[in-house]
Amino acid sequence: MDDHNRSQWLAQIRAWAQELGFSHIGVSGVDLSSAEPQLLQWLAQGFHGDLHYMERHGLMRARPAELVPGTVSVITARMPYLPRGTAPGWPARERARLLNPDEGVVSLYARGRDYHKVVRQRLRRLCDRIETLAGPFGYRVFSDSAPVLEKELASRSGQGWRGKHSLVLSRDAGSMFFLGEIFVDFPLTPTEPVSAHCGTCAACIDVCPTGAIVAPGVVDARRCISYLTIENHGPIPEDLRPLMGNHIYGCDDCQTICPWNKYAEAADIPDFDERSPLVGQQLVDLFAWDEETFLKRTEGGPIRRINHERWLRNIAVALGNALRAADAPQAWKIRAALRRRADHDSALVREHVAWALAQGGAETIMDANPGRGDSDAG
Structure with a gap:
């Protein structure tokens, strides 16, 4: 196949991908050897925390042709996840949620359907269409689902550059998108990477509540709120709990502060529309969910996870943080909610x-008896 035909193929693949909800398609080669030293250093410093699978997979993450024998090229895709109809000024609105300590904040990407399933299903549908061009071919699709250096493949193929928060960042789309990959056994001409445009800006580093961005582009997962609330199975370190505010699942702080995210794209598909029980909810109400309610309201x-x-x-951590700032009536509500779980199994x-x-420190008389105030005196 000559370069002209490959170019035509890529144009057609991009058109099909857009119909399926993807905003951009790129192509990477499979030689990621130059990324191996940085990966090994990150692992050696223990920045992966308890994500032991990263150690087990080792350098396979940087070797696509070992992960999927026969892989010649990698098609990369990005899919926006801001809910349809997201209005301008959304970063400021999201940051305002952090100023209401009684509200539970769930990361934007987690307010809709599980992206793992959405992205992979649509990549498979894209492969069905590619088969009409290439004939039967070998492939595997991924989206945060295997030992794949997704951000490296994305940046090499021109999806964006690696921002100082370590995420892939685009001048046209910010960073509010999911990544996906198709490992294929036929050659495609790699697309060109783009230059970095963070400049001297360090807003993402400065805003991180727990100081998890330890150097430009380097995140210590052990301090990252997303890791602590999702990947971490055990206790949250006590010294980090007060820094987590009202984050209860994930954290978008480094993205909502990023100037490039004023260009973030909204999704074209309904899968990532917000599910109301997760947005703008009071912590005490969310804490009252029993397991059946939790499973029902997070289904799909x-x-x-x-x-x-x-x-x-x-x-509980978020309620503790809210308690420190609460007035007496609200403190009583928080304490009452917590006490109902004090003897949990x-x-x-x-x-x-x-x-x-x-x-909350020492409990006051008003905390214990919120109905007794000055109006009762005399």
């Missing part, structure tokens, strides 16, 4: 509830 969404136990753990939940209750 990525929050199912954590169980009810870790859901309660995360909210899970030691993990009990520990975080006890910590949260301790954040």
Whole structure:
């Protein structure tokens, strides 16, 4: 196949991809050897935390042809996930949520359907169409679902550059998109990478509540709120709990502060529209969900990645943080909600509830009896 035909193929693949909800398609080669030293250094420093699978997979992440024998090219895709109809000024509105300590904040990407399924299903549909061009071919699709250096492949293929928050960043689309890959066994001409445009801006580094961005482009997962609330199965380190504010699943702070995200694209498909039980909800109400309610209201969404136990753990931390700033009536509500979980079957939940209750200091008479105020005197 000559270069002209390859170019025509890519144009057709991009047109089909757009119909399926993808905003951009690129192509990368399979030689990622230059990324191996940085990967090994990141692992050696322990920045992956308890993500032990990253150690087990080792350099396979940087070797697509070993992961899927016969791979010659990698088609990369990005899919926007801001809900349809998102209005300009959304970053400021999202940051305003952080100023209301009684509201539970769920990361934007987690408010709709589970992206793993959405992206992979649509990549498979794209492969069905590619087969009409190429004939039967070997392929595998991925989206945050295997030992794949997704951000490296995306940046090499021109999806964007690696921002200082380590995410792929585009001048046209910001960073609010999912990545996906198709490993294929036929050659395509790689698309050109783009230059970086962060300049001297360090807003993402400065805003990170827990200081998880330890150098430009380097994240210590052990301090990252997304890791702590999702990937971490055990207790959240006590020194980090006060820094987490009202984040209960994931964190978008480094993205909502990024100037390039004023260009972020909204999704073309309904899968990522917000599900109302997860947006603008009070912590005390979310904490009251029993396991059946949790499973029902997170059905089909990525929050199912954590169980009810870790859901309660995360909210307990946020309630503890809210308690420190609460007035007397609100403090009473928070304490009452926490006490109802104080004898929970899970030691993990009990520990975080006890910590949260301790954040209010000594309980006042008004905390214990919110109906007794000055109006009762005399």
